[in-house]
Amino acid sequence: MEKILLVDDEDFFRERLNRAFVRRGFATSTASCYDEAMVITHKEQPTMAVVDLKMPGKSGLLLVKDALSIVPEMRIVVLTGYGSIATATEAIRLGAISYLAKPADIDEILKAFSSDSNLELEGLSEEILPPSLARVEWEHIQRVLADCDDNISCAAKKLGIHRRTLQRKLYKYAPK
Amino acid sequence: MEKILLVDDEDFFRERLNRAFVRRGFATSTASCYDEAMVITHKEQPTMAVVDLKMPGKSGLLLVKDALSIVPEMRIVVLTGYGSIATATEAIRLGAISYLAKPADIDEILKAFSSDSNLELEGLSEEILPPSLARVEWEHIQRVLADCDDNISCAAKKLGIHRRTLQRKLYKYAPK
DNA sequence: ACCACAATGTGGCATATTGTCGCATCTCCT
DNA sequence: AGGAGATGCGACAATATGCCACATTGTGGT
Numbered sequence: 001m002e003k004i005l006l007v008d009d010e011d012f013f014r015e016r017l018n019r020a021f022v023r024r025g026f027a028t029s030t031a032s033c034y035d036e037a038m039v040i041t042h043k044e045q046p047t048m049a050v051v052d053l054k055m056p057g058k059s060g061l062l063l064v065k066d067a068l069s070i071v072p073e074m075r076i077v078v079l080t081g082y083g084s085i086a087t088a089t090e091a092i093r094l095g096a097i098s099y100l101a102k103p104a105d106i107d108e109i110l111k112a113f114s115s116d117s118n119l120e121l122e123g124l125s126e127e128i129l130p131p132s133l134a135r136v137e138w139e140h141i142q143r144v145l146a147d148c149d150d151n152i153s154c155a156a157k158k159l160g161i162h163r164r165t166l167q168r169k170l171y172k173y174a175p176k
Numbered sequence: 177m178e179k180i181l182l183v184d185d186e187d188f189f190r191e192r193l194n195r196a197f198v199r200r201g202f203a204t205s206t207a208s209c210y211d212e213a214m215v216i217t218h219k220e221q222p223t224m225a226v227v228d229l230k231m232p233g234k235s236g237l238l239l240v241k242d243a244l245s246i247v248p249e250m251r252i253v254v255l256t257g258y259g260s261i262a263t264a265t266e267a268i269r270l271g272a273i274s275y276l277a278k279p280a281d282i283d284e285i286l287k288a289f290s291s292d293s294n295l296e297l298e299g300l301s302e303e304i305l306p307p308s309l310a311r312v313e314w315e316h317i318q319r320v321l322a323d324c325d326d327n328i329s330c331a332a333k334k335l336g337i338h339r340r341t342l343q344r345k346l347y348k349y350a351p352k
Numbered sequence: 353a354c355c356a357c358a359a360t361g362t363g364g365c366a367t368a369t370t371g372t373c374g375c376a377t378c379t380c381c382t
Numbered sequence: 383a384g385g386a387g388a389t390g391c392g393a394c395a396a397t398a399t400g401c402c403a404c405a406t407t408g409t410g411g412t
Contacts, residue, residue: 085264089275092268099265130323132336136316137309144306153359160308162400167361169398329388338371343390345369 003027003044007037008052020106034058041067053080061090068095077112079104179203179220183213184228196282210234217243229256237266244271253288255280
């Protein structure tokens with residue numbers, strides 16, 4: 001049975017992850033920060049890990065680096081609130097096997113662990129067409145919203161738009 | 177003197193890159209597609225390369241992989257129109273040392289070659305605050321516009337907004 | 353239970369942005 | 383010269399947004 005380490009400073013999200021992995025038969029350990037995670041890494045030598053990038057104290061990137069120096073064969077997936085290309089490339093360079101933007105459901109995470117590569121290299125370079133403005137906007141809203149635990153007032157502030165406007169956008173695009 | 181290979185299907189951009197590198201004392205070779213690039217890689221064994229991701233025919237990602245199998249010590253920087261996290265992680269995993277979104281000026285590219293890491297790992301996890309909606313919108317517009325060679329009509333189509341609207345947005349935020 | 357405080361849902365209304373049409377250039381290609 | 387495609391801009395209606403007020407619903411602390 002695979003031993004997996006789950007690291008996230010946010011209790012609710014970490015426990016949700018935990019339950020999901022336990023239900024699927026993994027032996028889990030959880031940590032809420034760099035230091036806890038390193039202690040567990042030393043003691044339990046997990047073979048897999050899910051690490052949140054943004055944590056109080058030392059960053060998840062540093063954890064990726066240091067954990068791998070202890071257990072080089074560990075497969076690490078990095079999670080992050082707002083995916084930035086800079087942190088993504090850095091995470092991979094440090095040895096993470098994948099990098100996902102929250103909210104990431106368990107299936108996505110498991111898929112990231114299993115696939116060596118999720119892109120078609122051979123692809124005859126099918127037209128890569130840019131996402132529409134509306135799509136980019138919507139995805140960014142979703143990310144920020146997730147980061148605010150769906151707190152609309154908070155998200156609106158961070159997005160630099162009025163709360164009422166965010167409400168209306170959510171209402172408009174929400175199929176529900 | 178370092179031998180550097182520049183690969184981009186767009187003539188204008190490739191030549192601009194070329195001039196910039198020549199001016200800085202590099203020995204350059206240029207290619208406009210996967211096949212040309214592989215021929216040059218075989219013959220000249222360059223030690224550096226700048227590769228555009230989106231090219232007619234085989235993708236830049238495949239080039240990264242195959243070129244490294246011939247010259248394993250080659251340092252490759254990948255350029256792309258619209259940075260996507262998926263392609264970024266894949267590029268790094270395949271062995272590229274960095275991944276930049278266009279438009280990338282020469283200094284950025286050189287910096288990418290020189291620095292092993294451009295992020296502060298030790299950073300006490302300074303508050304990562306999400307960019308405003310307006311900011312993401314603007315950045316996306318700039319990317320698409322660059323991809324369309326500043327063709328406003330074309331960019332507007334891809335962005336899913338009216339040409340007139342794009343004009344107005346550009347006018348508003350253009351410091352000029 | 354009670355209170356204070358924050359978040360939410362809603363309506364109204366003034367203002368700003370957008371979509372759409374038209375039209376006069378302007379460039380490039382044949 | 384003629385045609386295709388791009389651009390800049392004016393005008394107007396349709397929407398979207400910012401902003402205020404108010405009622406309602408959590409949430410946490412005492």
